[in-house]
Amino acid sequence: MKLTVKKDKLQKALGKVCNIIGSKSTLPVLANVLFEAKGGILTLTTTDLELRITTSVEADIEREGITTIPAKRINSLVSKFIDENVTLDCNEKHHTDIVCGTAKFKLLGLPSDDFPPPVEFSPIKQIKFKEVDFNRILDQISYAVSLDDSRKVLHGILCSVNENTFTAVATDGKRLALVERAPEEFSGQEGDTIIPLKSANELKRVLEKDGEVLLELGEKQARFRTSRVDIFTKLIEGNYPNYRQVIPAGFTKQVEIPVADFVSKLELVSIALSDNSAFIKMSFENGKLNLMATSVSVGEGADYINVDYEGEKMDISFNPVFLADPFRHTDADKIIMKMNDGFSPVAMESGDGFLYVIMPMRNR
Amino acid sequence: MSIIRVLPENICNKIAAGEVIERPASVVKELVENAIDAGADKIVVAIEDGGMKSIVVTDNGGGMDQDDAMLCIEPHATSKIHTDTDIFNIVTFGFRGEAIPSIAAISRFTLRTRRHESREGMEVLVHGGKAIAAAPKGCAPGTEIIVRDLFFNTPARKKFMRTRGTEEKHIQDTVMLLSLPYPAISFELHMDGRTVFSSPGHDTLSPRLTTYFGKEFAGAMLPVDYSDGEVTVTGYIARHGYTRTSRREQRIFVNGRPVEAPAVFNGIRNGYGSLVEKGRFAPVILFLRMPPAMVDVNVHPAKREVRFHNHRHIEHAVATAVAMVLQQSDAPTLSVDASLPLKALLQGAAVSYYPREEEPEFDFPATTESPSGRNESTADIYHVRVPAPESDSGGDEVYGAVFPATATGETAVAATFEHVGDLRIIGILDRTYILAEAANGLVVIDQHAAHERVLYERLLRASGTDHARQQLLLPLTMELSRPESMFVTNNHDTFLHLGFDLEPLGQNTILVNAIPASLHQNNAGGVIRDLLTDLIEHEAPGRTTDPAVIARAACIAAVKAHDPLTAEEAQSLLHQMAACELPFSCPHGRPTVINISLAELEKRFGRR
Numbered sequence: 001m002k003l004t005v006k007k008d009k010l011q012k013a014l015g016k017v018c019n020i021i022g023s024k025s026t027l028p029v030l031a032n033v034l035f036e037a038k039g040g041i042l043t044l045t046t047t048d049l050e051l052r053i054t055t056s057v058e059a060d061i062e063r064e065g066i067t068t069i070p071a072k073r074i075n076s077l078v079s080k081f082i083d084e085n086v087t088l089d090c091n092e093k094h095h096t097d098i099v100c101g102t103a104k105f106k107l108l109g110l111p112s113d114d115f116p117p118p119v120e121f122s123p124i125k126q127i128k129f130k131e132v133d134f135n136r137i138l139d140q141i142s143y144a145v146s147l148d149d150s151r152k153v154l155h156g157i158l159c160s161v162n163e164n165t166f167t168a169v170a171t172d173g174k175r176l177a178l179v180e181r182a183p184e185e186f187s188g189q190e191g192d193t194i195i196p197l198k199s200a201n202e203l204k205r206v207l208e209k210d211g212e213v214l215l216e217l218g219e220k221q222a223r224f225r226t227s228r229v230d231i232f233t234k235l236i237e238g239n240y241p242n243y244r245q246v247i248p249a250g251f252t253k254q255v256e257i258p259v260a261d262f263v264s265k266l267e268l269v270s271i272a273l274s275d276n277s278a279f280i281k282m283s284f285e286n287g288k289l290n291l292m293a294t295s296v297s298v299g300e301g302a303d304y305i306n307v308d309y310e311g312e313k314m315d316i317s318f319n320p321v322f323l324a325d326p327f328r329h330t331d332a333d334k335i336i337m338k339m340n341d342g343f344s345p346v347a348m349e350s351g352d353g354f355l356y357v358i359m360p361m362r363n364r
Numbered sequence: 365m366s367i368i369r370v371l372p373e374n375i376c377n378k379i380a381a382g383e384v385i386e387r388p389a390s391v392v393k394e395l396v397e398n399a400i401d402a403g404a405d406k407i408v409v410a411i412e413d414g415g416m417k418s419i420v421v422t423d424n425g426g427g428m429d430q431d432d433a434m435l436c437i438e439p440h441a442t443s444k445i446h447t448d449t450d451i452f453n454i455v456t457f458g459f460r461g462e463a464i465p466s467i468a469a470i471s472r473f474t475l476r477t478r479r480h481e482s483r484e485g486m487e488v489l490v491h492g493g494k495a496i497a498a499a500p501k502g503c504a505p506g507t508e509i510i511v512r513d514l515f516f517n518t519p520a521r522k523k524f525m526r527t528r529g530t531e532e533k534h535i536q537d538t539v540m541l542l543s544l545p546y547p548a549i550s551f552e553l554h555m556d557g558r559t560v561f562s563s564p565g566h567d568t569l570s571p572r573l574t575t576y577f578g579k580e581f582a583g584a585m586l587p588v589d590y591s592d593g594e595v596t597v598t599g600y601i602a603r604h605g606y607t608r609t610s611r612r613e614q615r616i617f618v619n620g621r622p623v624e625a626p627a628v629f630n631g632i633r634n635g636y637g638s639l640v641e642k643g644r645f646a647p648v649i650l651f652l653r654m655p656p657a658m659v660d661v662n663v664h665p666a667k668r669e670v671r672f673h674n675h676r677h678i679e680h681a682v683a684t685a686v687a688m689v690l691q692q693s694d695a696p697t698l699s700v701d702a703s704l705p706l707k708a709l710l711q712g713a714a715v716s717y718y719p720r721e722e723e724p725e726f727d728f729p730a731t732t733e734s735p736s737g738r739n740e741s742t743a744d745i746y747h748v749r750v751p752a753p754e755s756d757s758g759g760d761e762v763y764g765a766v767f768p769a770t771a772t773g774e775t776a777v778a779a780t781f782e783h784v785g786d787l788r789i790i791g792i793l794d795r796t797y798i799l800a801e802a803a804n805g806l807v808v809i810d811q812h813a814a815h816e817r818v819l820y821e822r823l824l825r826a827s828g829t830d831h832a833r834q835q836l837l838l839p840l841t842m843e844l845s846r847p848e849s850m851f852v853t854n855n856h857d858t859f860l861h862l863g864f865d866l867e868p869l870g871q872n873t874i875l876v877n878a879i880p881a882s883l884h885q886n887n888a889g890g891v892i893r894d895l896l897t898d899l900i901e902h903e904a905p906g907r908t909t910d911p912a913v914i915a916r917a918a919c920i921a922a923v924k925a926h927d928p929l930t931a932e933e934a935q936s937l938l939h940q941m942a943a944c945e946l947p948f949s950c951p952h953g954r955p956t957v958i959n960i961s962l963a964e965l966e967k968r969f970g971r972r
Contacts, residue, residue, distance in 0.1 A: 150889040151840075173838045173888075241838050279832045279881060296943070319834060319881065345837060361832040361881055 001065025001090040003037045007100060009057040010042075010086055011078045014071075016206050016229055017046040017053045020198075021071045029114040032068035035088070035096075036112075037061045046071060047116055051199050052232040053206075066112045067094045073107055074098070118232055121221035125188030127159075127166060128214050129181075131226060135207040137168050137179045138200055140329050140354050145197045146172030153238040156194040159217070161186060169243050175322045176243055180353040184212065193217045194240055199224075199233035206231070247357055248345050251338035255284065255309050259335055262289075263327045265303045269293045270320050272301030279361045280320045285313040293320075316342040317361045326356040385466055387525065388415025388514055389534035394463035395509050396542050399423035400549065400620075402507060405565055409539055410554040414531035416514055416522075424506040427479040433486040434498055436464050437475070467511055469493035470518050474510040476503045492517045529854075533847060536560060540576055540846075545620045545651055547572055561846070569649070573600065578843035578872045581647070588650065590685035594658065595678060597685035599650040601632075604690065606647065607640055609897050613647035618659055618670050620651070627675035628652065628682050635686025650682065789934055798934050805961040811937065813950035818940045819919035820951040823862055823880055824912060833863035833878040840876040840889055841869070848896045849874060858911050862918065864892070880918075891918070916951040 014033065021031055027049075034045040042059035045052065067090040078086065083101030090096040094109040129137075138157070147155050149172060158169040166183045169176065199222075206229045207213060216223040217235075224231040269280065272293040283290040289307045294300040316339065327335060332350035339346045348356040385391055392409060399407045402425025410420045428436065467473060468490040478485030487501035515522040525531065532555055543551040543563065550565040563572045573582040585600035599617075616628045632648055633640070640646050660671040672678045787800040787807060798809040844852065849872045852859065859866050863880025879888045898917045941947040941956070948957055966972050 154838075171838065173836050173840065174834055176837055243838075246837050317832060343835070357837060359835040359837045361834050362878065363832045 001035065001037045001067055001088065001096075002063040003042060003059045003061040004085050004087045005042055005057055005059040007078060007081050007084055007086050013042075013044050013055045013057045014075045014078060016055045017044050018071050018075050019205060020046055020048045020051050020053060020202060022048060027114075027116075029068060029110045029116075031071060032110055032115070033071045033074065034066070034068050034112060034115045035090075036066045038064050045115075047232075049116065050196070050234050051202060052118060053202065054230040054232075055206075055228055065090060067096060068109045068112050068115055069096050069107050070109065077105060077107075119221055121218040121223075123188065123216035123218050123223070125161060125191070125193075125217050126186070126214060127161060127183045127217070128185040128212055129166075129183055131207040131211045131213050132209055133181065134213050135204060136331075137181060138204045140179050141168055141170040141177035142197065142200055142204070143325050143329060144170040144172055144175055144177040144356075147197065149173055151241075153194055153236055153240050156196045156236040157200050158192060158194055158240045158243070159215070160192045161190050163190075169240070171241075171243065174319075175325075175356065175358040176246060177326065178243070178355045178357075180355075188217075192240055193222065194236035194238070195222065196233060196236055199231065202233075203231055246345060247355070248338075248340065248347065251340055251347065253284075253309075253311065253314065253339045255289070255307050255337045255339075257289070257307060257327075257335050257337055258305065259327050259330060259333050261305050262335075263324065265291055265305055266320065266324055266327070269301045269303050272298050273320065278320070279317040279363070280323060281315060281317045282323075283313065283315045284309045284311075286310060314339070314342060316346065317363060318358060319361060322358055326350075326354070330354065385470065385514075386521075387534060388419060388531050389538045391415065391419050391467055391471075391511050391514060392421065392535050393538045393542065394467065395419070395421035395511075396539060398463065399425055399507065400542070400546060402426045404506060405548065406550040406552075407543075408552045408554070409535075411532075411535055412556055414525075414528035415535055416525065416528070416531065417512065419511040419514070420508065422506065422508045424504070427482075427485070427506050428477045429479050429482060430486045430500065433475060433477050433488050437468050437473075437488060437490055437495065438465060465493070470521070471514045471516065472512040474512075475507070476501060476509075477507040478503050478505050480505040533850075536847070541615060541622045543572065544569065544615065544622075544649055545617045569600070573649075577845045580843040581845065585647075585649075586689050588685050588689050590681070590688060592681050592684070594654055595681040596653040597650060597681055598653075599648065601635075601648040601650070601686055601689060602646040604636075607644040608647055609644060609894055610901055611645045612897070612901055614645055615649045617649075617651045618661075619653055619656065621661060621670070622668075623661075623670045624668060625670055625672070625678070627672055627678045631679040631682025632686055634679070634683035636690065637687070648686075650685075652678070652682070654678075787938055789938075792934070798937070800938070802959065805959060805963070805965065808958045808960065809938070809941075810950070810956050811934065813956040814937055814941050814947075816916075816919045816950045817944055817947060817956055818937065820915055821944045823915040823918060832881045833865060834881045835865070835878040836876060836888070842874050842876060842889060842892065844872050844874060844896065845900075846872060847900050848872075851896065851900060855914065858914055862911055862915055864918075866892070894920075919951060 017033060030048060036043040037059060040058060040061060041056050043054060043056040045054045077098060081100040081103060085100065087099045088096055090109070094111055096107050096109055098105040098107060142157060145155065145157060149155070151173070154171060154173060160167045160169070164182060164186060165180055167178060167180050169178045171177070203224050206226065211227045214225045216225065220235055220237060222233050222235055266280065269291045270293060273295050278293065278295055281292040283292065287306060287309060288304045289309065290302060290304040292300070292302045326348050330350045332352060336349045337346060338349070343360055343362055345357050345359055388411070392415065396407060396409065399421060402423060404423035404425030406424050408422045412418045469492065473490040475488040476485055484500045485503035486498065488498045489496040536553060539551060539553045543549065547567065547569045548565045550563065552562045553560040561575055563575050566572065570582055573585060584603050584606040586603055588597055588599050588601055590597045611629065614629065614632060616623055616625055618625065628650065632646070636646055658673050787802055790799045790801055793799055796811060798811050800807045800809065849868065852866050852874055853868050856866065863878065865878035867875040867877055869875050876888055876892060895917045898920065899914065948955060950956055
C-alpha cells in the first residue's frame with residue numbers, strides 16, 4: 001500500500017474513528033486502525049467488537065493495499081505534523097513508513113487478517129433523519145440513561161417506530177425522557193430497537209450540521225450511515241419496560257415555566273445544598289413558584305419566579321439534577337409542567353415532541 | 365468419704381441431651397432425620413411458639429412395633445447399627461441411639477407409631493425421661509412424635525433460648541436443608557397453624573428450589589452431575605456473575621447429610637477460579653456421594669462436621685465437577701452491553717468498588733487548593749493527641765487517630781468542619797486509602813470506612829430535614845428467598861423510615877417503590893440484595909430490627925457497589941466527613957483516619 005493524503009483530512013478522519021480505541025484490550029489488533037486503500041479512496045476502520053466505525057477520505061493512491069497501524073501513535077503523529085501532505089508506504093511486513101515534509105517515521109503494524117471482519121446482518125427497518133435533527137433528539141434525552149441500573153435494557157435508548165412516528169426514550173427508572181418526531185423517510189417493519197448508549201454517543205459525535213443519517217436496524221445489529229461515516233453496533237436485546245404506562249393519563253394542574261429564569265434561580269438556590277443527594281422544594285402559590293433548599297450542614301436558601309398559577313398552594317420536591325436536566329437540554333423558552341399532587345409523577349413538555357416524566361421525592 | 369460419684373441415669377441423659385439438643389431446631393433435625401431413615405415419602409412438621417410449646421413431626425414411614433416403641437426410648441437403642449463394624453459403614457442419619465432418649469429426657473414426649481402391617485399402633489408417653497404410660501392405640505401407619513414443653517426441666521437451657529423469631533428461622537432453615545437431598549419426599553412445615561411451605565415430592569430438585577429460593581435463583585442455577593468412579597457430585601451451582609457476600613448459601617451434603625467441609629469449599633473456589641471475586645461466594649447446592657468408608661461422620665454428636673480420608677481427592681472431584689459445568693454453560697452475554705466493563709458484566713448486578721484497571725495507582729494531580737493548612741492555627745487542630753479508641757489496634761500514640769474515634773466534643777468537630785478544606789489530597793494508595801497532607805504530617809483516610817460513615821449518618825438522620833426518598837418511576841420487582849422476604853415484611857416500617865419503600869407482592873416477591881435519596885445509588889437492586897444477605901446472616905427475620913442495624917448494612921452494600929473515587933469525589937468525601945457527628949470511626953467502630961506526624965517521620969529517619 002502506498003498513498004498520499006491531505007494531512008487535514010487524515011487528521012479529521014482519525015478523530016472520527018479513534019475515540020472507541022480502549023487502552024487495554026485482549027486483542028492487540030483492536031488498538032490499531034485498519035487502513036484500506038482502493039480506487040482513490042482511503043478507508044479507516046476501528047472496532048471494539050461491540051462497535052465498528054468506518055470513515056473514508058480521498059487519497060492519491062499509488063499502490064492499493066491494506067494494513068493496520070497503531071491508533072494512538074498515528075493519531076498523535078498526524079496531529080503534530082505541519083506540512084500539507086502525508087505519505088504512507090506499507091511493506092509486506094506491515095511496517096508503514098510515514099512521511100510528512102521533513103519528518104520520517106516507521107510504525108510497526110499488525111497483519112490486516114487479524115482485524116475482525118464486519119458482522120453481516122439484514123436490516124428490518126430503515127429510518128432517515130436530517131443529521132441535525134437526530135443530533136437534537138439524542139441531546140434531548142440521552143442524559144436520562146443510567147449505566148448503573150441492574151436492568152440491562154435501561155442501558156440504552158429505545159427507538160420505536162409506530163404509524164410513521166419515531167419515538168426515542170431514555171430512562172434510569174426514576175425519570176424518563178421521550179421525544180417524538182416524524183422521520184424524513186421510513187421503510188420496513190414497525191417495532192422497538194434498543195441502541196446502547198455508547199453507540200448513540202459515538203453517533204452523536206460524528207453527526208454534523210448538514211447531511212442525513214440513515215438508521216438501518218436489524219434484530220441484533222444496526223448500522224448508522226452518514227455521508228462520511230458508517231457505524232456498526234450490537235443492539236441491546238430484551239424488552240423495554242412499558243413506558244407509556246408511567247405517563248399519567250391526566251393532570252389537574254398546569255404551569256408554564258420560563259426556562260432561562262428558572263434555571264438561573266435553580267442554580268442559585270442549589271448553592272445551599274450540601275451534596276447531590278439533597279432535594280429542592282418547589283412551592284406553587286398564587287402567581288409565584290418558590291424554590292427552597294435546606295441542608296443540615298450548609299444552611300438554607302430560597303428565591304422565587306413569577307408564574308401563572310392560581311389555586312391552592314402545592315408543595316413538591318425533586319432531586320435538583322433531575323429537575324434541571326430537561327431545562328438545560330431544551331431549545332424552547334418555556335416548559336409546561338403538568339402535575340396532580342406532591343407525590344405523583346410530574347410531566348414536562350416543551351411543545352416540540354419532548355416529554356419528561358419525573359418522580360418527586362417524598363419527605364415522609 | 366469419696367467425692368467422685370457415678371452419676372444417676374437421669375442426670376446422664378440430661379447431659380447427653382445438652383450436647384445433641386441445643387435448641388428446638390435440633391429436635392426438629394433429629395426427628396426429621398429419623399423420619400427420612402424410616403423410609404417416609406411424606407413428612408409434616410408443625411411447631412407452636414417457635415418450637416417451645418410443641419413440635420410435632422409426622423411421617424408415613426415404616427413405623428415400629430410395640431416392643432421397639434418401648435425400646436427406642438432407652439439410651440443407645442438403635443435400629444441402625446448391629447455390630448461395631450457397622451459404625452464404619454453408616455448410611456443412615458441416626459446411629460448413636462441418643463436422639464429419642466435425649467429429647468424424651470427434657471420434654472413431655474409422646475410417641476405414636478404403627479407398622480403398616482399391624483392393626484393397631486402403640487402410644488408411649490414419657491415426661492422428663494420417666495415413662496408415664498404405654499398402651500396400644502389406634503393411629504395412622506408411620507410414626508408421630510409430639511414434643512411438648514421442651515426444656516421444662518432444664519431451666520438453665522431454657523433461659524438461653526433466643527426469641528421466637530430466631531428459633532422459627534432456625535427450624536425453617538433446618539427443614540429446608542434436610543429436605544434438599546430428598547426431592548422425592550414431600551415436606552410440609554407449619555408454624556402456629558400457618559403453612560410456611562408445602563413442597564410435594566418430585567423427581568428433580570428444581571421445583572423445590574423455586575419454592576424455597578424464588579424463580580430468579582432457580583433460573584440462575586446450573587445442574588451438576590459428575591462422577592470419578594468413587595465420588596459422585598450432583599446438585600446445582602450458580603452461573604457466573606451470580607454471587608453472594610457470604611458462604612451461607614453454599615450448602616453441602618455428604619451422603620445426604622448437611623455438613624460443613626473445608627475440602628469442599630476449597631473445591632468450589634478452585635472450580636470457579638477467577639470467575640468469583642475474592643470475598644464473594646457463588647451459591648451452590650452440592651450432593652456428594654461416596655462409599656461410607658471414605659468419610660467419618662462420627663466426629664461430632666450433632667454430626668455437623670465430617671472428615672474425609674483423602675481430602676485432596678474430594679477437593680479435586682468438586683473442583684472438576686464445578687469447572688466442567690461452567691465450561692459447558694453459555695458464556696456471559698457480552699453482546700448485551702457495549703459500554704460496561706467486562707468485569708462488571710461478569711459480576712452481574714453486583715459491581716465491585718475496585719477501580720477500573722487502567723487507573724494508575726496515584727491518579728490525582730495535585731489539587732489547586734493552596735496549602736494554607738500550614739499556618740499555626742490549624743497546626744493546633746491536628747495536634748490533638750488522645751488515647752486511641754479500643755477499636756484502634758495501634759493504640760500507641762504514634763499512629764493514633766487524628767481525633768478520638770469516639771469524640772463527641774464539639775470543638776473537635778467544629779474544628780475539622782472549618783479546616784477540612786486545608787487537607788491537601790496527595791493521592792490514593794492501593795485504591796483504598798486517601799493520602800492527604802495536613803499541617804503536622806500525613807493523614808491517611810480509609811475511603812470505604814469514611815464513605816460508610818458518611819452514608820450511615822445521612823441515613824440515620826432520617827428525622828432531619830435533608831432526608832428524602834426518591835420514588836421510582838419504574839418500580840423494581842425483586843424475587844427474594846423466604847427468610848429475606850420474611851425479614852422485609854417484618855421490618856417494613858423500619859425500611860420505610862430509612863427511605864426504602866419495599867412493598868411485598870405476595871409469595872417471595874417485593875416491589876421496590878423508593879430508595880433513600882442519600883444513598884445516591886442507581887443500582888438499587890444490587891444494593892438491596894447485598895443488604896439483605898448481610899442482615900439475614902446476623903438478624904432474626906421474625907423480629908423487628910433496629911434501624912441502625914439496617915442502616916449500617918445499607919451503607920456497606922452501597923459503598924461496595926460504588927465506583928472508585930475521582931479526585932473531586934475524594935475531596936467531596938472529606939467535606940462530607942466534616943459534617944459527620946462521629947467522623948473518625950466507621951459504623952463498625954474501625955477508625956477512618958490515621959495521622960502520621962512529621963515529628964514521627966523525623967524520628968524514624970533519624971533526623972532527631
